[in-house]
Amino acid sequence: MSVDGLREELVTLLPRLRRFARVLARNVHDADDLVQTAIERALAHAGQLRTGAPVAGWMFGILRNAWIDEQRARGRRTALLAPAESGENVADPSRGEPADSLAVQDAVARLPQEQRLAVALVLVEGLSYKEAAHVMEVPIGTLTSRLARAREALQAMLGERNGA
Amino acid sequence: MTFSNETLSAYADGELDAATAAAVEAAMANDLQIAQRIAEYRALQARLQQAFAPVLAEPVPERLLASARGAPARQRPSNVSALQPRPRARWSWPQWGAMAASLVIGVLFGPLLLRSPTGNTPIDTRGGQMLAHGTLERALSEQLASTQPAAAPVQIGVSFRARSGAYCRTFVMHDESQLAGLACRGRSAWRVETLTRSDSGPAGAGLRPAGSALPPAVARTLDELIAGEPLDAAGEAAARAGGWNR
Numbered sequence: 284m285s286v287d288g289l290r291e292e293l294v295t296l297l298p299r300l301r302r303f304a305r306v307l308a309r310n311v312h313d314a315d316d317l318v319q320t321a322i323e324r325a326l327a328h329a330g331q332l333r334t335g336a337p338v339a340g341w342m343f344g345i346l347r348n349a350w351i352d353e354q355r356a357r358g359r360r361t362a363l364l365a366p367a368e369s370g371e372n373v374a375d376p377s378r379g380e381p382a383d384s385l386a387v388q389d390a391v392a393r394l395p396q397e398q399r400l401a402v403a404l405v406l407v408e409g410l411s412y413k414e415a416a417h418v419m420e421v422p423i424g425t426l427t428s429r430l431a432r433a434r435e436a437l438q439a440m441l442g443e444r445n446g447a
Numbered sequence: 448m449t450f451s452n453e454t455l456s457a458y459a460d461g462e463l464d465a466a467t468a469a470a471v472e473a474a475m476a477n478d479l480q481i482a483q484r485i486a487e488y489r490a491l492q493a494r495l496q497q498a499f500a501p502v503l504a505e506p507v508p509e510r511l512l513a514s515a516r517g518a519p520a521r522q523r524p525s526n527v528s529a530l531q532p533r534p535r536a537r538w539s540w541p542q543w544g545a546m547a548a549s550l551v552i553g554v555l556f557g558p559l560l561l562r563s564p565t566g567n568t569p570i571d572t573r574g575g576q577m578l579a580h581g582t583l584e585r586a587l588s589e590q591l592a593s594t595q596p597a598a599a600p601v602q603i604g605v606s607f608r609a610r611s612g613a614y615c616r617t618f619v620m621h622d623e624s625q626l627a628g629l630a631c632r633g634r635s636a637w638r639v640e641t642l643t644r645s646d647s648g649p650a651g652a653g654l655r656p657a658g659s660a661l662p663p664a665v666a667r668t669l670d671e672l673i674a675g676e677p678l679d680a681a682g683e684a685a686a687r688a689g690g691w692n693r
Binding site: 286290293294297298299301302305306315318319322323326380381383384385387388391402405406407411412427428430431432434435437438441 | 451452453455456457460462487488491492494495496497498499500501502503504505507508510511512514515516517623
């Protein structure tokens with residue numbers, strides 16, 4: 284795909300990329316940093332994307348990799364320093380969101396990485412299992428079981444029957 | 448018959464093969480617990496969607512737009528009108544220069560709502576377009592800005608004719624979603640052209656009906672689409688009487 288064509292698609296995708304990143308990183312600034320990194324990497328590799336290929340899935344994959352890289356780097360940093368506030372899961376309290384949204388975001392932030400990814404891709408972004416498994420580079424069976432475990436964990440944390 | 452969490456979770460997502468899905472449905476008819484677990488999975492998904500949907504309506508930070516576009520994002524010229532003659536001087540909403548790069552969400556909500564399990568959303572997605580649905584659809588078709596009750600869950604703002612000839616109306620939803628937007632009447636449905644959060648707009652500028660402040664993104668779309676002047680009360684009533692047909 285041409286860089287110009289990709290740029291147009293990226294502008295259109297930005298709100299979804301920001302949402303996806305927010306499910307992963309929660310903190311607005313960290314999430315937007317991830318989006319920025321993903322855009323830069325995507326533009327550097329625009330040639331790898333076939334014309335007509337779904338840009339969204341490709342971008343989710345790049346963003347996922349950027350997140351995993353970032354988590355690793357953060358792990359190295361916090362291993363060297365004291366186990367201080369990681370900052371990753373800090374919500375911005377000024378946003379005035381409904382209490383239920385904050386509770387849900389908190390619960391998602393406590394999921395293990397791979398489960399959080401599955402939730403972000405399937406339950407928030409609406410990808411099919413096949414698409415999500417492709418982004419996560421795992422077999423569909425693995426994705427299916429991560430998703431089921433994530434649901435159980437979320438329901439246990441949110442502690443309500445029938446949602447609200 | 449018992450099913451694993453994985454099977455029921457995949458059923459809730461519409462990801463089972465037909466035979467297994469039929470087996471789940473048959474079991475569901477006799478076992479309320481299965482039905483309840485699936486209902487819980489879907490309710491959870493609805494809460495997840497709701498928790499993260501507002502991100503879509505946030506203005507995209509300038510630095511991200513600039514990265515994606517590869518050049519400093521262009522701001523709408525508010526003080527260089529000599530270079531770009533403004534077409535409709537008489538009807539001019541304030542120029543929200545700094546906000547110019549914020550987005551028109553229109554095409555983006557599609558994937559978000561495709562899986563919405565509740566059927567209770569104000570927006571429906573078909574063929575990549577956002578269509579008004581439920582209370583929003585009814586308000587757009589039936590409510591008159593001049594007579595609507597202040598407590599109506601959807602407040603209609605400005606009604607006008609677009610340059611395409613279609614009737615368009617701005618709206619603000621007074622519920623948890625705080626959505627505001629602009630919809631234009633197509634052949635059989637209201638197409639939502641812009642959707643944003645209503646709490647982001649500064650007040651100001653006359654002509655704006657009380658109680659329905661128009662967020663900048665909506666004001667901008669209105670400014671781009673409108674032909675002539677907004678409809679007055681009589682024009683609005685006549686358009687409704689004509690079924691909002693061109």
